[in-house]
Amino acid sequence: MTEPRELVVISGKGGTGKTSVVAAFAALAGGAVLADCDVDAADLYLVLDPDVGPPHDFSGRQQAIIDPAACTACGRCAEVCRFAAVLGGGADGYTVDPIACEGCGLCLRVCPRDAVGMGPVINGAWMLSETRFGPLVHARLGVAEDNSGKLVTLVRKEARETALRRGLPLVIVDGSPGIGCPVIASLAGADLVLAVTEPTVSGRHDLERVLQVVRQFRLPFAVIVNKADLNAPLAATIAAETTAQGALFVTTIDYDPSVTRAQVEGVDVITYGGRAAAATTEAWEAVREAFGRELVSVPATEERVES
Amino acid sequence: MRIAIASGKGGTGKTTLAVNLATLLADEGVKVRLLDADVEEPDCHLFLHPSAVTSTPVSVPLPVVDEARCTACRVCAEACAFKAITLVGSTVLVFPELCHSCGACSLLCPESAIREEGRDTGSVETGTVSTPSGHFTLVTGLLNVGEAKAVPVTKATLATAGGADVVLIDAPPGTSCPVIESVRGSDLVVLVTEPTPFGLNDLRLAVEMVRALGLPAVVAVNRMGIGDDRVQRYCAEESLDVVLELPNDRRIAEAYARGELLVDALPDLRAELRAAWKRIAVAAESAEVTA
Numbered sequence: 001m002t003e004p005r006e007l008v009v010i011s012g013k014g015g016t017g018k019t020s021v022v023a024a025f026a027a028l029a030g031g032a033v034l035a036d037c038d039v040d041a042a043d044l045y046l047v048l049d050p051d052v053g054p055p056h057d058f059s060g061r062q063q064a065i066i067d068p069a070a071c072t073a074c075g076r077c078a079e080v081c082r083f084a085a086v087l088g089g090g091a092d093g094y095t096v097d098p099i100a101c102e103g104c105g106l107c108l109r110v111c112p113r114d115a116v117g118m119g120p121v122i123n124g125a126w127m128l129s130e131t132r133f134g135p136l137v138h139a140r141l142g143v144a145e146d147n148s149g150k151l152v153t154l155v156r157k158e159a160r161e162t163a164l165r166r167g168l169p170l171v172i173v174d175g176s177p178g179i180g181c182p183v184i185a186s187l188a189g190a191d192l193v194l195a196v197t198e199p200t201v202s203g204r205h206d207l208e209r210v211l212q213v214v215r216q217f218r219l220p221f222a223v224i225v226n227k228a229d230l231n232a233p234l235a236a237t238i239a240a241e242t243t244a245q246g247a248l249f250v251t252t253i254d255y256d257p258s259v260t261r262a263q264v265e266g267v268d269v270i271t272y273g274g275r276a277a278a279a280t281t282e283a284w285e286a287v288r289e290a291f292g293r294e295l296v297s298v299p300a301t302e303e304r305v306e307s
Numbered sequence: 308m309r310i311a312i313a314s315g316k317g318g319t320g321k322t323t324l325a326v327n328l329a330t331l332l333a334d335e336g337v338k339v340r341l342l343d344a345d346v347e348e349p350d351c352h353l354f355l356h357p358s359a360v361t362s363t364p365v366s367v368p369l370p371v372v373d374e375a376r377c378t379a380c381r382v383c384a385e386a387c388a389f390k391a392i393t394l395v396g397s398t399v400l401v402f403p404e405l406c407h408s409c410g411a412c413s414l415l416c417p418e419s420a421i422r423e424e425g426r427d428t429g430s431v432e433t434g435t436v437s438t439p440s441g442h443f444t445l446v447t448g449l450l451n452v453g454e455a456k457a458v459p460v461t462k463a464t465l466a467t468a469g470g471a472d473v474v475l476i477d478a479p480p481g482t483s484c485p486v487i488e489s490v491r492g493s494d495l496v497v498l499v500t501e502p503t504p505f506g507l508n509d510l511r512l513a514v515e516m517v518r519a520l521g522l523p524a525v526v527a528v529n530r531m532g533i534g535d536d537r538v539q540r541y542c543a544e545e546s547l548d549v550v551l552e553l554p555n556d557r558r559i560a561e562a563y564a565r566g567e568l569l570v571d572a573l574p575d576l577r578a579e580l581r582a583a584w585k586r587i588a589v590a591a592e593s594a595e596v597t598a
Contacts (some may be wrong), residue, residue, distance in 0.1 A: 011317075012348055013317065013318060013348060013350075014316065014317010014318040014319075014480040015316060015317045015318010015319060015480075016318060019505065040315070040480070040481030040482050040483050040486075040512075041315050041316050041317070041480065041481055041482075041505075041508070041509045041512065043316075043504075043505040043508055043509065046504045046505060046508060047504075062388065080410070080414060082408065082409055082410055083409075099487065099519075099520075102407050102409065103388055104388050104389070104407060104409030104411055105386070105388050105411065106386070106409055106410065106411040106414065106415075109386060109411065109415060110414075141482070141483060143482050143512060143515040143516045143519050144482065144483075144487055144516050144519045144520065145483060145484075146483060146484045148481075148483045148484075149455065176481070177317040177318075177347075177348070177480055177481075178345075178347035178348055178457075178479060178480075179347045179348065179450065179452060180347045180450065180454070180455055180456070180457045180485065181455040181456065181457075182483075183347075184453075184455045185455075198564075199564055200563055200564040200566075201350075201353045201354070201564070201565070201566035202322065202348075202350035202353055202566075203564075205348075205350060205353055206348040206350065209347075209348060209452055210348075212452040212453070213452055213453055216452070216453050227560075230557075230560050230561055230564045231561065231564035231565060234564065234565075255560075257533070260503055260533050260534050263503050263504050263505060263534070264503065264504060264534050264535050266504065
């Protein structure tokens with residue numbers, strides 16, 4: 001079995017159309033494993049109507065728990081905690097704020113009465129579901145939870161193992177907006193990073209920042225400008241800048257209300273049809289061709305980030 | 308009064324609302340401070356062009372080991388919950404990207420061989436924005452590219468909240484740690500969404516988040532008419548006040564694309580934004596009274 005290849009779709013700015021593009025690619029690929037790594041706002045399942053698999057608990061960290069019977073309220077734990085996670089004091093003793101606690105365990109180590117223990121926090125769940133286009137690994141992060149990066153890593157690993165098990169050649173990852181931990185966790189080891197942007201001043205600015213991260217990882221990347229007719233001159237500028245950086249400029253997709261209508265109907269744009277379907281099909285052909293040939297690695301500007 | 312503007316889904320119009328409200332209020336003589344807390348991708352400055360910008364670095368403590376004192380006892384490596392400090396043979400290695408700056412290693416080292424030094428992971432940029440008949444302060448949190456942890460920069464940005472009558476916070480999208488840091492301590496959270504299935508799904512998550520934090524919230528719906536009415540029905544069921552409905556108007560999208568403020572490009576919208584602000588202020592005040 002050959003190693004499955006992995007296409008990671010990101011954007012920098014949110015709301016540019018990543019998920020709609022990924023759902024369309026799923027329809028066109030015919031047999032890819034899908035991984036929804038936007039664990040804060042996992043929307044891919046809404047247009048793929050999956051048969052949802054059983055949830056598996058995800059525990060990304062430990063959390064301190066203070067035993068009120070053993071606590072003498074000496075306050076040493078609160079003194080050393082850098083996350084302001086130890087609350088209370090006085091007669092009521094101390095408790096741990098589960099949202100603020102990062103699980104470092106320093107309170108446990110300094111407590112003179114061994115009144116602090118650590119316990120795993122269940123901060124999410126992941127599922128392996130079946131869609132009409134192939135398996136979907138998706139997750140939900142508990143609200144107000146940390147560790148989205150670890151959950152992203154887990155979703156990618158499960159997607160890859162599913163591809164190996166079923167002999168499927170491709171994993172398509174729907175990534176998060178931004179440049180922080182969930183994005184970094186979705187990038188390492190990707191075969192191709194596809195950024196979906198829009199021709200707005202913020203779309204361009206955010207793309208530039210996220211592509212710097214991609215370059216630090218020395219990963220090949222490609223760019224789609226979605227809703228291109230909102231500002232055609234800026235779309236052309238972004239296309240030129242992409243090419244100047246040695247990346248693949250895939251195509252532009254014009255704004256098309258059928259993208260939202262498809263979403264309202266709970267289907268992907270290919271199944272729904274419309275102008276965007278044709279443009280997205282063209283984009284998919286270009287991305288598939290890029291996978292087929294030897295991709296030129298992008299020169300890195302700085303040292304690779306380990307994370 | 309401190310108002311956070313947040314959303315589950317990205318690209319719904321948080322920044323649009325934040326920059327236009329700040330401009331409108333400053334123009335009417337209100338002492339406003341806008342904090343761009345979307346430190347991964349801060350965009351307010353693209354619409355506001357602040358001047359006289361000063362930059363303050365944000366640094367986090369990172370352990371530095373004095374090899375002369377280290378006896379390779381492994382206490383630090385065993386204490387680190389994040390595997391950010393480890394021993395290879397008798398040499399201690401520190402992985403900055405994994406470190407949470409909890410201070411366990413330096414505090415617990417029996418030889419006092421570990422001290423901490425600041426490592427820059429971002430900056431806070433403060434500048435002045437001029438409006439036709441006023442001005443206000445824009446504070447931008449900026450995470451360095453390649454850094455995974457946004458929260459220290461978010462915290463440093465939020466720490467500048469004082470000294471204004473109205474503090475507006477442009478939060479990042481989502482519901483996880485950087486968002487929580489941005490909205491905590493606000494009098495009210497304005498959740499911006501769009502009337503689509505993705506918008507509704509992510510609004511539900513955002514509402515769960517603000518409720519978990521015990522914060523009052525209202526909703527602003529952008530691109531009215533683009534999808535269906537399920538967001539409105541949900542807001543009615545959940546007794547969430549809808550303080551603003553912006554139409555799905557191509558002129559709005561095009562003005563945004565060019566980096567223009569709606570209050571300049573489409574002055575007709577001023578009245579609607581002013582009315583929305585009144586509803587936001589009333590909701591924030593009544594929340595304060597209840598609390």
